[in-house]
Structure formats: C-alpha cells, structure tokens
Amino acid sequence: MAGLKLDLRHGRVEMSHGSGGRAMAQLIDELFAKRLANDYLAQGDDGALLPAVPGRLVVSTDSHVVSPLFFPGGDIGSLAVHGTVNDVAMMGARPLYLAAAFILEEGFPLADLERIVESMAAAARRAGVQIVAGDTKVVEKGKGDGVFITTTGFGVARDGVTLSGRNARPGDAILLSGSIGEHGMAILAQREGFAFDAPLVSDSAALNGLVEVMLDSGAELRALRDPTRGGLATTLNELARQSAVGMLLDETAIPIQPAVAAACEFLGLDPCYMANEGKLVALCAAPDAKRLLAAMRGHPLGQNAAIIGQVIEDSHTFVQMRTRLGGRRILDWLNGEPLPRIC
Amino acid sequence: MKYIDEFRDGELARHLAATIAGEARAGGEYRLMEFCGGHTHAISRYGLADLLPPAINMIHGPGCPVCVLPIGRIDQAIRLALEQRVTLCSYGDCLRVPASDGLSLLKARAQGADLRMVYSVSDALELARNNPQRQVVFLAIGFETTTPPTAVAIRQADALGVNNFSVLCNHVLTPAAMRAILAHPTGARLHGFVGPAHVSTVIGSRPYETFASDYGKPVVIAGFEPLDLLQAILMLLRQINGGRAEVENEFTRAVTRDGNRKAQAAMDEVFELRDSFEWRGLGSIPHSALKLRPRYAGFDAETRFGLDYRAVADSKGCECGAILRGEKRPQQCRIFGTACTPEHPVGSCMVSAEGACAAHYLYGRFRDTPAMAAEGA
Numbered sequence: 001m002a003g004l005k006l007d008l009r010h011g012r013v014e015m016s017h018g019s020g021g022r023a024m025a026q027l028i029d030e031l032f033a034k035r036l037a038n039d040y041l042a043q044g045d046d047g048a049l050l051p052a053v054p055g056r057l058v059v060s061t062d063s064h065v066v067s068p069l070f071f072p073g074g075d076i077g078s079l080a081v082h083g084t085v086n087d088v089a090m091m092g093a094r095p096l097y098l099a100a101a102f103i104l105e106e107g108f109p110l111a112d113l114e115r116i117v118e119s120m121a122a123a124a125r126r127a128g129v130q131i132v133a134g135d136t137k138v139v140e141k142g143k144g145d146g147v148f149i150t151t152t153g154f155g156v157a158r159d160g161v162t163l164s165g166r167n168a169r170p171g172d173a174i175l176l177s178g179s180i181g182e183h184g185m186a187i188l189a190q191r192e193g194f195a196f197d198a199p200l201v202s203d204s205a206a207l208n209g210l211v212e213v214m215l216d217s218g219a220e221l222r223a224l225r226d227p228t229r230g231g232l233a234t235t236l237n238e239l240a241r242q243s244a245v246g247m248l249l250d251e252t253a254i255p256i257q258p259a260v261a262a263a264c265e266f267l268g269l270d271p272c273y274m275a276n277e278g279k280l281v282a283l284c285a286a287p288d289a290k291r292l293l294a295a296m297r298g299h300p301l302g303q304n305a306a307i308i309g310q311v312i313e314d315s316h317t318f319v320q321m322r323t324r325l326g327g328r329r330i331l332d333w334l335n336g337e338p339l340p341r342i343c
Numbered sequence: 344m345k346y347i348d349e350f351r352d353g354e355l356a357r358h359l360a361a362t363i364a365g366e367a368r369a370g371g372e373y374r375l376m377e378f379c380g381g382h383t384h385a386i387s388r389y390g391l392a393d394l395l396p397p398a399i400n401m402i403h404g405p406g407c408p409v410c411v412l413p414i415g416r417i418d419q420a421i422r423l424a425l426e427q428r429v430t431l432c433s434y435g436d437c438l439r440v441p442a443s444d445g446l447s448l449l450k451a452r453a454q455g456a457d458l459r460m461v462y463s464v465s466d467a468l469e470l471a472r473n474n475p476q477r478q479v480v481f482l483a484i485g486f487e488t489t490t491p492p493t494a495v496a497i498r499q500a501d502a503l504g505v506n507n508f509s510v511l512c513n514h515v516l517t518p519a520a521m522r523a524i525l526a527h528p529t530g531a532r533l534h535g536f537v538g539p540a541h542v543s544t545v546i547g548s549r550p551y552e553t554f555a556s557d558y559g560k561p562v563v564i565a566g567f568e569p570l571d572l573l574q575a576i577l578m579l580l581r582q583i584n585g586g587r588a589e590v591e592n593e594f595t596r597a598v599t600r601d602g603n604r605k606a607q608a609a610m611d612e613v614f615e616l617r618d619s620f621e622w623r624g625l626g627s628i629p630h631s632a633l634k635l636r637p638r639y640a641g642f643d644a645e646t647r648f649g650l651d652y653r654a655v656a657d658s659k660g661c662e663c664g665a666i667l668r669g670e671k672r673p674q675q676c677r678i679f680g681t682a683c684t685p686e687h688p689v690g691s692c693m694v695s696a697e698g699a700c701a702a703h704y705l706y707g708r709f710r711d712t713p714a715m716a717a718e719g720a
C-alpha cells in the first residue's frame with residue numbers, strides 16, 4: 001500500500017494517518033512537507049534547530065477552530081497563520097517562525113486538507129514567516145470538527161520597543177486600522193445561510209507589515225491589539241481594565257462597510273462585538289497620533305485607519321461612546337451570548 | 344459609525360433636541376413613559392438622555408415581555424419541563440429569567456429538562472411534527488406583536504391534526520397594562536405616553552383613544568429609530584403645553600387607526616380574554632391577558648397537563664415591581680449592579696436588553712458615578 005501515492009482527489013483521513021506508522025509518514029511527506037517546504041522543516045528531526053535571534057524573543061500560541069472551514073476571504077489554514085502572526089506582531093515584534101499542530105477528524109477529505117495546507121503555505125509566504133515544526137493527530141469520526149489547527153509563533157521584538165495593554169495613559173489617542181465586523185459577519189452569514197445583496201468577506205490578513213510601518217513612524221506607541229473574538233468592544237474594555245483608565249470613543253469615527261452595517265442592523269447585532277481577523281487597535285501618545293495615522297494610511301491594510309477616540313481618566317474603567325446622535329453610552333463587555341430579540 | 348445617513352441623523356437630532364429644549368417650560372417637569380422595551384433600548388443605546396433638557400423625564404414602562412412575567416409563570420414552565428418531561432420551546436430572552444428555588448429555564452436544562460431555544464413559534468410546531476413521540480410545548484410570551492404568529496401556529500396545528508403540540512399561553516395586552524399603571528395608587532404620575540411601535544402596527548391607534556379622552560393623557564405612537572423618539576417627545580411636549588390630550592401618530596409609515604385587521608382576526612379566532620392575569624409589578628389585572636378559546640382547548644398546555652398557577656412573591660430586595668410601574672429607576676434598587684447584573688440577574692428587568700435595568704446597566708450606568716455626572720453631556 002505504501003508504494004501507492006496518496007489519493008488527494010478522493011482519499012480521506014484515516015486513523016492510520018495519525019498512528020505514527022508509514023501511512024502517517026506518507027501523509028506528512030506528500031501533503032504537508034511538499035507544500036510547507038523550508039530548510040528547517042527538512043531537517044526531519046524531533047525539533048527544529050534555529051539560529052539565534054537578534055533580540056528579545058516573543059512567543060504566542062493560539063488554537064483555531066472555525067465553522068465553516070472555508071469562508072469568503074479565507075479558510076482555517078490562512079486564519080491559523082494570520083492569527084498567530086498577528087499576536088506576535090502586536091507585541092511590536094517581527095514574526096519569524098511558526099509551529100503548527102493539526103487535529104484531524106477521521107473521514108476528512110484529503111482534498112480539503114490539501115487546500116488548507118496550501119492556503120497556510122501561501123499565507124506564511126506572504127507574511128514572511130516559515131513553518132518550521134509540525135504535528136498531526138487523528139481523532140475518531142464524530143470527535144472533532146474536521147480540522148483543528150494550533151499554531152505557535154516566534155518573533156523578535158524591535159529594540160527599545162515594549163508594548164503592553166498596561167501602558168495606556170489619559171490623553172492617549174485610540175486608533176483603529178480599518179473597518180470592523182467583517183470576519184464575524186462573513187462567518188455568520190455563511191454558517192446561517194443568510195444571503196445579502198453585497199457579499200460579506202472576511203478581513204483575515206497578516207498585520208506584521210502594517211506594524212512595521214507603524215514602528216518605523218517613530219510615534220510613541222503604548223499598545224497594539226487585534227480585536228478578534230468579542231470585537232472592538234471587548235478589546236477596548238480589556239485595555240481599559242489593564243491600564244485602569246477609561247475611554248471615550250466617537251461612534252461616527254469608527255469605520256464600517258455599508259454591507260456590514262446593513263447586515264448587523266438587519267440581524268439586530270452590534271458590529272462592535274463582531275470578530276475581526278485583519279484589524280488592529282493602537283494606543284499612542286496624543287501628539288504623535290497624526291503621524292501614526294499617516295503612516296498607517298500609507299499601508300494597504302491601513303487605508304481606512306482612523307482616530308476613534310481617546311483615553312480618559314476613569315477609575316470605573318468605562319469605555320464610553322458618543323453616539324451618532326450626540327448622546328453618550330457605555331460600550332460594555334459582551335454580556336453572555338447575544339440572544340435574539342422578540343418584541 | 345459610518346451609517347449612510349449618520350450626519351443627517353446627528354444634525355436632525357440636534358435640531359429636534361434644541362426645539363424640545365426651547366419649548367420645554369423652564370422649571371417644568373414632563374413625566375413621559377415610553378411603554379415599550381424597544382424604545383427603552385433605543386433611548387439607552389443612543390444616549391438620548393444627554394440630548395434632552397432636564398425637564399423631560401423619560402420613565403421606562405413595562406413593555407418588556409420577559410420583565411412582566413411573574414415568577415409563578417416561569418415556575419409553571421419549569422415544572423412542565425422537569426416533572427412532565429415535555430420538550431419545552433422558548434424564545435431566547437426567557438431562558439435566564441430567575442424563578443423559584445434558584446432555578447431558571449437554563450438551569451432546569453442543566454438538571455435534565457429538554458429545553459429548546461427557538462426563534463419563532465413555527466420552529467416549535469415543526470419540532471412537534473418531526474418528533475411525534477414527544478410532547479412539545481411552546482412557552483408563548485409577549486404583547487400583541489407576538490400573539491398573531493402564535494394564533495396562526497395553533498390554527499395550523501389544528502388543521503394538520505398535530506396532537507403532540509401545545510402552547511403555554513402568557514400573551515398579554517398593552518392597553519390593559521397602561522390602564523393599570525394609570526390606576527395604580529402609587530404609580531408614576533405621568534403626563535403622557537410614547538406609544539409602542541410594533542404593537543401598534545397590529546392593534547392600531549384606536550385602543551389608545553381612551554387614555555386621551557378618559558384619562559386626559561396624551562399618547563404619541565413612535566417608531567423605533569431614535570429620531571422617531573425625539574419627534575414623538577416633541578409632539579407630546581406640544582400637547583402638554585397646549586393643554587391637549589390626543590392620540591397622535593408619529594409612526595404613520597407603519598401604523599393606522601385600525602391596525603392589521605387580518606392579524607386581529609387570527610388572534611380573535613384562537614384567543615379569548617382571561618378573567619384576570621398576574622403581572623410582575625402590576626399585580627392581578629382583569630382582562631389583561633389571553634387564553635385559548637374552548638374550540639382550541641386541546642392545544643392549551645395548562646389544560647392538557649392540568650397545570651395550576653401558584654403566585655410567588657418577588658425575591659427580597661428586588662425592586663422590579665416599582666420599576667415596572669415607573670415609580671423607581673434602576674439605580675434606586677439597592678442591588679443594582681452589585682448582586683444583580685446581566686450575568687447574574689436577580690430580577691427580570693436585568694435579563695433582556697429591553698428591560699429597564701439591563702438597558703441602564705449596559706449603556707447608561709456611567710451616569711451614576713459622581714465624576715461622570717458632573718462632567719455633563
């Protein structure tokens with residue numbers, strides 16, 4: 001059997017693909033190694049031996065589960081690369097390497113797995129990182145959801161730059177790199193089968209290039225964070241709590257695509273709680289805000305960047321928002337799961 | 344947010360707010376109740392309080408379906424699910440309403456109740472048809488907006504001969520609750536009502552006429568958009584200043600005097616008035632709720648499962664009653680924001696974002712802190 005090539009058209013993941021035997025070696029060789037090829041992975045040992053990094057090492061890890069696995073604007077493969085690359089970048093670091101662990105469900109089509117691995121390889125190439133170590137396990141049918149991918153990222157922090165959510169000070173400017181809610185709405189629309197006039201496409205993207213130009217701008221950055229699960233509202237509340245400050249946002253300054261706004265309006269959802277996978281929030285010293293904004297807008301992923309508010313003194317750590325009508329309200333933590341309204 | 348007409352919205356809102364401020368009598372007080380939870384939510388969500396002059400006092404009404412359901416009714420549903428082992432279908436909002444013995448429908452599910460969250464009554468009917476061996480009960484709640492769909496589902500179940508489907512009916516009536524608030528001895532002394540949007544599309548504006556003619560209270564029916572609300576407030580102000588009490592309709596794009604006759608006919612065919620129904624906060628109100636007509640009694644879960652109703656007092660320290668009557672504000676409840684939060688609601692007003700307490704907690708509680716209040720709008 002081992003002499004035959006892997007049937008990528010019709011084949012499916014079998015328990016033997018995770019058993020450590022020849023089937024597993026074949027899967028790794030023919031499906032993974034070929035597409036993710038680099039010198040470190042080619043070492044073929046239990047771990048990758050990497051050269052010394054020139055500076056402080058940043059490590060971040062994240063497990064990716066998404067349903068559906070393929071969605072407009074990406075798939076679980078590209079998402080697993082972008083998510084971890086972005087977490088490393090948010091530390092003011094240059095991402096260098098990724099390690100990836102796959103949990104595959106028995107019966108999962110190899111053709112889909114191939115698409116996912118190819119998408120990972122492409123995403124890694126675009127982001128300028130190498131996938132240097134990996135692992136696969138197979139679980140029985142019904143015990144997984146197709147594919148789960150855990151990625152761990154390694155990067156090197158820029159000299160002299162220390163970013164942290166604890167750094168915010170009253171007066172700091174709050175910047176957002178672009179329009180919100182696109183990933184969350186794209187997933188929801190695909191999963192629930194909602195059809196809207198305008199297509200909803202995930203914003204999944206690697207942000208390390210954008211972070212580079214932001215660091216290069218010389219602006220005094222305090223913190224960077226990507227507003228993924230829980231959306232912009234959750235990220236800002238986390239930052240406010242970490243730094244024991246309040247925030248005051250201007251609702252009309254927050255960029256949002258008309259298609260996302262319309263879909264949210266229709267479903268009674270607040271885009272501030274919808275996930276993003278290619279956006280970042282930056283806190284910076286107020287005098288540098290304009291300079292930082294200009295740098296962000298000069299990068300393709302920051303074209304629609306905006307200053308959306310400022311950090312204020314508030315021992316209650318409320319994130320407040322001036323609404324489009326001119327009133328004020330809290331933008332609270334997400335409370336429980338959003339439930340449909342009936343009235 | 345970049346909604347298409349955000350700038351127009353903001354400008355119009357400022358203009359309306361300035362007109363309201365200009366016409367409100369200095370030192371006067373206008374106590375206006377927005378009956379409906381949808382309006383309560385919009386007022387909080389858009390921070391309208393900041394746009395209104397201090398003379399305008401918006402009082403949150405009881406038009407939040409889960410808020411007015413007394414504990415005894417949730418208990419009934421829980422007993423049905425736990426003791427009679429039925430499949431209980433409910434709207435999402437009901438699941439976290441606190442009931443007796445520290446239970447809620449969600450906690451009953453953890454104890455083994457077969458509880459399903461549905462988006463509409465037709466989902467429940469379909470579940471019944473697909474599971475003929477299960478007794479499926481729909482926990483029906485809501486004002487006149489959600490009643491017609493329940494009526495239609497019951498008629499359908501009847502036509503199809505679905506005999507494992509029934510409804511635990513808690514549908515209540517808006518005008519009866521408004522009357523009860525005006526008649527309540529300690530109730531809020533109101534100067535006028537902002538009338539409901541969706542409810543009025545069904546019942547029309549005619550049922551409110553008695554509040555103008557017999558109680559001397561102006562009513563302005565308003566849509567759900569914040570600008571609708573500001574416009575309705577201005578219309579109320581003008582009636583009050585002019586010494587008028589009329590029913591006016593700001594929401595003419597959806598509401599007529601007679602309402603939706605077809606929906607009314609469907610309700611009338613399936614439901615009849617209950618002699619009396621207990622509301623949280625308002626007590627037992629005669630002719631304020633609906634039950635199934637004898638012709639459809641087979642679909643009435645109370646009859647089918649021989650349920651009795653046991654009234655249960657609200658939990659100690661809970662001020663939901665006073666809040667639903669418009670006598671108190673959420674922040675006047677001693678446990679607001681401490682023992683009672685949206686994650687751990689003690690009273691029903693903290694459950695749905697349309698409840699007065701939840702709306703204030705989620706959007707407005709920064710106003711309770713001295714520094715923020717001093718800073719002003």
Ligand code: SF4
Pocket residue numbers: 660661662663664666673676677678679680683684688689690691692693700
């Ligand atoms: S804070 Fe809680 S207990 Fe108090 S009135 Fe509101 S809902 Fe009821």
